[in-house]
Amino acid sequence: MIRIKGVVKTANEVQHALQNGILASEANSFKKFVKRSLKEIEQICDRHNTSPSQLPKPSRNAYNYLKSVDLSNLPLVKIPQSTKKPPIKSSTLRLKNVVKQQSIIQTKIDNTVQNQTLDDTSCLRITLQKHATEIENICHNKQLTPTDLATPSRRAYSWMKFLSNSDNLQLHLNAVTRGYELAHKIIKNNRLNKQISITFGNYSGLYKYKTHRHPSNLIEIQLSEGFIRADDSLLEIIIKSALLGKNKIDNHQQSIRKFSMTDEYCDLVLELDLIADIDAEKSQGNYYDLEQLFANINRQYFANKMAKPRLTWNQISTKRKLGHYERTKDRVVISRTLDRQSVPKMVVELVLYHELLHKYYGVQFVNGKFRVHTSEFRRSEQEYQHYQAATKWINNNI
Numbered sequence: 093m094i095r096i097k098g099v100v101k102t103a104n105e106v107q108h109a110l111q112n113g114i115l116a117s118e119a120n121s122f123k124k125f126v127k128r129s130l131k132e133i134e135q136i137c138d139r140h141n142t143s144p145s146q147l148p149k150p151s152r153n154a155y156n157y158l159k160s161v162d163l164s165n166l167p168l169v170k171i172p173q174s175t176k177k178p179p180i181k182s183s184t185l186r187l188k189n190v191v192k193q194q195s196i197i198q199t200k201i202d203n204t205v206q207n208q209t210l211d212d213t214s215c216l217r218i219t220l221q222k223h224a225t226e227i228e229n230i231c232h233n234k235q236l237t238p239t240d241l242a243t244p245s246r247r248a249y250s251w252m253k254f255l256s257n258s259d260n261l262q263l264h265l266n267a268v269t270r271g272y273e274l275a276h277k278i279i280k281n282n283r284l285n286k287q288i289s290i291t292f293g294n295y296s297g298l299y300k301y302k303t304h305r306h307p308s309n310l311i312e313i314q315l316s317e318g319f320i321r322a323d324d325s326l327l328e329i330i331i332k333s334a335l336l337g338k339n340k341i342d343n344h345q346q347s348i349r350k351f352s353m354t355d356e357y358c359d360l361v362l363e364l365d366l367i368a369d370i371d372a373e374k375s376q377g378n379y380y381d382l383e384q385l386f387a388n389i390n391r392q393y394f395a396n397k398m399a400k401p402r403l404t405w406n407q408i409s410t411k412r413k414l415g416h417y418e419r420t421k422d423r424v425v426i427s428r429t430l431d432r433q434s435v436p437k438m439v440v441e442l443v444l445y446h447e448l449l450h451k452y453y454g455v456q457f458v459n460g461k462f463r464v465h466t467s468e469f470r471r472s473e474q475e476y477q478h479y480q481a482a483t484k485w486i487n488n489n490i
Contacts, residue, residue, distance in 0.1 A: 094140045096151055102129050103154035106161060113169035123163045130158055156489060160434035167378065185240045187230060193223050194248040198291045205268045213261060221256040224249060238368040250367040251294035251317065267292055267320035267327075271313075274328050278335055285309055286335060292317050294364050298352055301334040311335060317364060318357040326351055355465060358413045366406075366418060366425060375403040377431035380440050382424070389445050393475065394452070401451055405431055414490070415443040417450035424448065429490070438478035439485050445476050 106126060114122050133155055137143050144155045197219060204210060227249050231237050238249050255261045271290040279286055289312040297316065304310040313334050319327065329347055351357055375382040382403040390398050402423040406416075414427045424447045430440045453469050473479065 094137070094142060095148060096133060096136055099133060099147075099151040099154045103157045106158060110161070110167060113167045116168045119166055119168060122166065126158055126161055126163060130155070133158075153490070160432065162433050165433070185231065185234060185236050185245075186242050187227065187245050190223075190227065190241075190245040190248045194251060194293070197223070197252065198293065201265065201268060202289070202291070205265060205272060210265055210269070213258075213265065217256055217258055217261055220252045220261070224253040224256055227252075241368065246368050247294040247296075247364075250364045253367050254294075254317070254364055263320050264292060264317070267322070270324055271315075271327055271331065274324060275331050275335070278328070278332055282336065284335060286311055288313065288331075288335070290331075291315070292320055298348060299330055316357075316361065318352070318361045321356040321360060322351055359416055359464070362413050362416045362425075363418055366416070374405055377405050377428070379431055379433050379435075380437070382426060382444065385437075385441055385444050386448070389441060389448060393445065394448070398448065398452065401448075414486070415447040417447040419451075419455070422451070424451070436482070436485060438482045442476055442479065442482040442486075446473055449473060 106129075109122065133144055137147070144152060146152075147155060197216070200216060200219070204213065204216065227238060227241075227245075231240065238246060241249060255264055268290060271292075272288075275288045275290065278284075279288070287310045289310065291313070292315050295314055295316050299313065299315040299319070301311055301313040304312060311334055313331065315330065319330070326347060382405070383400075386400060386403055390396055390400070401417070402421065404423065404425055406425045406427050414430060416425045417423070418425065424444065426440070426443060426447070429435075430443060449469055449472055450464060453464075453466065453472075455464055476482070
């Protein structure tokens with residue numbers, strides 16, 4: 093299996109350009125760029141006696157995407173020569189102390205858990221809501237939105253806004269509590285002279301840990317907020333790897349990566365990403381209208397009894413997560429990856445139907461665990477008339 097550098101990057105650049113529209117004056121050069129990129133990939137494959145279908149999956153998907161671009165029907169935009177381009181609004185708003193405020197709150201959460209004062213968490217929630225509102229007011233006064241915050245501040249804001257919901261805060265506190273219980277058990281059983289600090293946050297990676305010099309026996313573990321839905325066995329793997337070393341944990345990376353691809357993890361991480369994304373919602377895409385698809389699905393599978401949620405295409409194309417239902421906003425968000433001529437209608441319908449089932453069935457907590465894909469949910473999902481064909485298409489093309 094050969095590896096070709098730059099294929100995924102090229103596909104991402106093409107996708108970004110199509111989403112923003114192609115200048116009419118640059119259409120020909122854009123077409124040449126796509127054709128040339130495809131030709132180069134195919135030539136490299138020929139030299140190695142292979143084909144694009146045998147490339148590693150990321151490169152294969154990128155090649156298939158480039159191949160699917162309809163060069164005869166590009167989304168062209170025109171800017172009259174007599175019209176000057178308006179000044180570009182700064183897309184980055186830098187606020188002091190937002191990340192510091194997050195750290196202070198994490199310390200308060202840590203103290204709450206360590207001191208076992210979980211009975212009344214209203215003060216924590218009020219503090220979270222207060223900081224989130226202050227940030228929103230500052231953005232509003234500058235005629236901006238939290239979307240315009242610098243990345244660290246935007247992540248911290250989204251995290252505080254997420255935890256200002258009492259259910260989310262309770263889930264977070266439960267995960268921190270379980271983490272410390274597991275850590276103390278591991279330290280005791282292995283007779284380790286170590287202290288530990290555990291925080292969950294809106295971090296870019298899955299998790300990381302470090303040993304502090306002062307005190308030298310303190311190990312700090314930072315986990316993605318997505319792990320608040322992980323069960324004890326997975327949290328134990330992460331904590332053990334920090335305390336004992338990765339080489340002593342069997343299938344360490346495999347178990348963590350596997351969980352990071354589940355709906356439990358992806359739903360939560362995407363929800364955090366969408367909190368600051370409050371741009372105008374658009375149900376009408378380039379090829380598919382979510383309003384129309386909802387009407388068809390509601391009539392056929394819900395007897396027209398489902399109240400229509402807010403429907404919008406995500407501002408960013410994502411392949412790992414094709415759809416998401418935000419319960420607190422009653423909003424279904426579908427990835428723009430599906431808003432293409434090459435994607436069959438049945439595929440978009442299945443993804444939308446899947447998210448509507450989340451609205452229909454809600455969330456269940458079984459034995460303290462978060463459950464969304466129950467057996468009843470799965471049975472209903474398979475009632476979609478093109479379920480097998482649509483699922484097969486997604487597995488082969490996404």
